[in-house]
Amino acid sequence: MYLKELTINGFKSFARKGELEFNTPITAIVGPNGSGKSNVAEAFRFVLGEQSIKSMRGKRGEDLIFNGSASISRSNRASVAIKLLNPAKNGTRVFPLDFDEIVVERAVNRDGTNEYAINGSKTRLKDVQELLASANIGPTGHHIISQGEADRILSASPKERREMIEDALGLKVFQFKKAESERKLKKTRENIAQVESLRREVAPHLKFLERQIKKIERSLALQEELKGVYAEYLKREDTYIAFHHDRFTKEREAPVARREELGTLLTEAKNKLKTREKDDTRDGLVALEKKMSEARHKRQESVRLVGQLEGQILFLKRQITEKQKKRDAEEDTPIPRIEVKKVAEFIEHTASQALTSGDVKVISRAVSDIVRAVKVLLTHTFKGEDDGLPGLESELTTLEKEREHIEKEAEHIHTEEEKLSREYDDIKKAVESEHAESWEAEREIFAIMNEQREVEKTIDTIDRELTMLERDRQEFKSELQEAVSLLGRSAGMYFEHIVLDGEGKPVVVDTLVSEDRTLQRNRKHELERMKIRLEELGVGSNEDVVKEYNEVRERDEFLVHEITDLTDSVAKLEALITELTNDLNEQFVSGIEKIGTEFNNFFILMFGGGGAELLRVKPKVAKKEVDEDGSEPSALEEDAEEESEEGIEIDVKLPNKKVRGLDMLSGGERALTSIALIFAMSQVNPPLFVILDETDAALDEANSRRYGDMISALAEKSQLILITHNRETMGRAGVLYGVTMAGDGVSKLLSVKFDEAVAVAK
Numbered sequence: 001m002y003l004k005e006l007t008i009n010g011f012k013s014f015a016r017k018g019e020l021e022f023n024t025p026i027t028a029i030v031g032p033n034g035s036g037k038s039n040v041a042e043a044f045r046f047v048l049g050e051q052s053i054k055s056m057r058g059k060r061g062e063d064l065i066f067n068g069s070a071s072i073s074r075s076n077r078a079s080v081a082i083k084l085l086n087p088a089k090n091g092t093r094v095f096p097l098d099f100d101e102i103v104v105e106r107a108v109n110r111d112g113t114n115e116y117a118i119n120g121s122k123t124r125l126k127d128v129q130e131l132l133a134s135a136n137i138g139p140t141g142h143h144i145i146s147q148g149e150a151d152r153i154l155s156a157s158p159k160e161r162r163e164m165i166e167d168a169l170g171l172k173v174f175q176f177k178k179a180e181s182e183r184k185l186k187k188t189r190e191n192i193a194q195v196e197s198l199r200r201e202v203a204p205h206l207k208f209l210e211r212q213i214k215k216i217e218r219s220l221a222l223q224e225e226l227k228g229v230y231a232e233y234l235k236r237e238d239t240y241i242a243f244h245h246d247r248f249t250k251e252r253e254a255p256v257a258r259r260e261e262l263g264t265l266l267t268e269a270k271n272k273l274k275t276r277e278k279d280d281t282r283d284g285l286v287a288l289e290k291k292m293s294e295a296r297h298k299r300q301e302s303v304r305l306v307g308q309l310e311g312q313i314l315f316l317k318r319q320i321t322e323k324q325k326k327r328d329a330e331e332d333t334p335i336p337r338i339e340v341k342k343v344a345e346f347i348e349h350t351a352s353q354a355l356t357s358g359d360v361k362v363i364s365r366a367v368s369d370i371v372r373a374v375k376v377l378l379t380h381t382f383k384g385e386d387d388g389l390p391g392l393e394s395e396l397t398t399l400e401k402e403r404e405h406i407e408k409e410a411e412h413i414h415t416e417e418e419k420l421s422r423e424y425d426d427i428k429k430a431v432e433s434e435h436a437e438s439w440e441a442e443r444e445i446f447a448i449m450n451e452q453r454e455v456e457k458t459i460d461t462i463d464r465e466l467t468m469l470e471r472d473r474q475e476f477k478s479e480l481q482e483a484v485s486l487l488g489r490s491a492g493m494y495f496e497h498i499v500l501d502g503e504g505k506p507v508v509v510d511t512l513v514s515e516d517r518t519l520q521r522n523r524k525h526e527l528e529r530m531k532i533r534l535e536e537l538g539v540g541s542n543e544d545v546v547k548e549y550n551e552v553r554e555r556d557e558f559l560v561h562e563i564t565d566l567t568d569s570v571a572k573l574e575a576l577i578t579e580l581t582n583d584l585n586e587q588f589v590s591g592i593e594k595i596g597t598e599f600n601n602f603f604i605l606m607f608g609g610g611g612a613e614l615l616r617v618k619p620k621v622a623k624k625e626v627d628e629d630g631s632e633p634s635a636l637e638e639d640a641e642e643e644s645e646e647g648i649e650i651d652v653k654l655p656n657k658k659v660r661g662l663d664m665l666s667g668g669e670r671a672l673t674s675i676a677l678i679f680a681m682s683q684v685n686p687p688l689f690v691i692l693d694e695t696d697a698a699l700d701e702a703n704s705r706r707y708g709d710m711i712s713a714l715a716e717k718s719q720l721i722l723i724t725h726n727r728e729t730m731g732r733a734g735v736l737y738g739v740t741m742a743g744d745g746v747s748k749l750l751s752v753k754f755d756e757a758v759a760v761a762k
């Protein structure tokens, strides 16, 4: 016995607080019509969480509150409390709460609001329902059979019947769970769809960002690679340029110095040449040559003169000889003294004058004059016959003298000439040696100039190399700048990268610069190619993209995680639903079998024969019948159709009668059949208590007895509260409560004796 107490206050006709204690297996509630007995049954429904006001004969919650009467004002609140025992059996309690007694209380206010409490603590309807369901007190109230309701199980559709039976079998708690799981499943699937739609929404953007990120990654990798190639290139280029610049600069030093030197040498050589050219040796030589030529000329004139004179002399000598010979033959005639004296004086005078003058010509003329004078003297002496001898002799003397003079003069000139010649020779020799020296100087100049050309050529070659190197340096600089602007300052720290050889040892400068230049050019080409590729990737400011990508990706990952979680939940829920469905089916099938057997037993007991059975049927419901509006059934409707698939049909066979089926039963027979089924249901999964409101109303005396027997049997498993007018039934009750209503319209409860009860009932 679990039902302990019911307290009604302000509920329907129970304006004042009234209590019913249930200390016996069977409690009967008796009273005249309209006194409020059924209100008690409804108070049970109410407190157990009934949500259908209609099933409590009201339209609104307000209708459940005492509405007042002529003498008593109405209540504002109706409350009902039920006290249930909660003993522990083998450590488990009927109600999963650690209390020996459970008090469930429900109240309704005029505004229609409901309040629920368990053991004084406010709670939700759901908690109450769950608590009661755990003890097989379902909300369909299969254990509360209202007045005239017994027949309901017979008139219900197979599907409704099935539900009643499921409730009676205590499957409601599983169905609750199943429905809850299905609701959760639906919600979860909706969530998945929602999350998937969110993912789909973000997917294109994420893909775009992924592509961006891939590009960025490729760009970064390329940048890293580029940095490497750059480092190699720059390092080598720098070393190459520095090395060769040093080399060429050094190589240039010697030729430049030499050029300087040559310049000085050239100036010197030129100066030397100029000095020589300025010298007047040549002039002297020319003057000397002139003098010599003059002397030669004079000498030659003298020789000619001498020749001429000698001719004259020879002629004269021949004449003289002839005349001499002639004279010798004649006598020698003396010359007067005076005349000789005169000639002598003339000669003296002339000679003296000529000599004084010193002029050769004067002297020469004087000589001629003297010779002539002498000749005249001689001629003069010959008074007799002038043979001309003396003149000739005189002339000869003169000529000889003249010749002598000229010869002497010529000799002098010769000497002079020789002297000049010697002088000339000397000078010539000197000039010749000077010429030789000049030539040497010129040759030197040529040599210097030749060397200068060579040196210039060398310097030019070096300068060309240096110019090329300078161009390389400019290119290197711009390349370095570009590297820094492309890859950041670290790209400029190429010297940190030590060039390693194949064996991983640092490469020395010599090895570095001795490398084939084409390799470096190839590197440059590689750089260009990489730069183009980098530009083609065209990734702008990375940080924003990366940040956004991370955000979007994180969100997407979160969504994926959500979906995974939700999918997990779906799987779990589906498994749970399957399990529950299987459990339900199993329990339902076995429950139906058991109920069926009990039903048959009770039926035979009631009718003294015949038989009854429960049949599981699957009625085929035509779509058109379902869709009254003629529209195509929706998926939901199809589901509903599927759920309604299995139902319970009742087949009965009365003893000694040929007819079968419920339709053929009389009112009393129907009542008996329904009671048999209700009892069968209670028997298989006995509820804690069963309330039967005038279920026995239609029974005749014989059947009332049988009903009474069944009640007694039923009471062994469930506590019974029987609202009845039936004497037989009253007789089975341990405690009887009377409900009375005086003129004030308020129901009152009182404990009565059997006889009183019989009286009251009437």
Ligand code: ATP
Binding pocket: 011, 012, 013, 031, 032, 033, 034, 035, 036, 037, 038, 039, 040, 063, 064, 065, 066, 067, 068, 147, 745
């Ligand atoms: P019967 O034996 O004829 O079935 P009963 O004893 O079961 O009668 P009930 O149907 O329980 O009687 O009681 C009905 C009475 O309760 C009526 O008189 C009705 O006026 C009264 N009643 C119902 N609701 C209210 C209410 N909200 N306020 C006051 N009285 C109410």
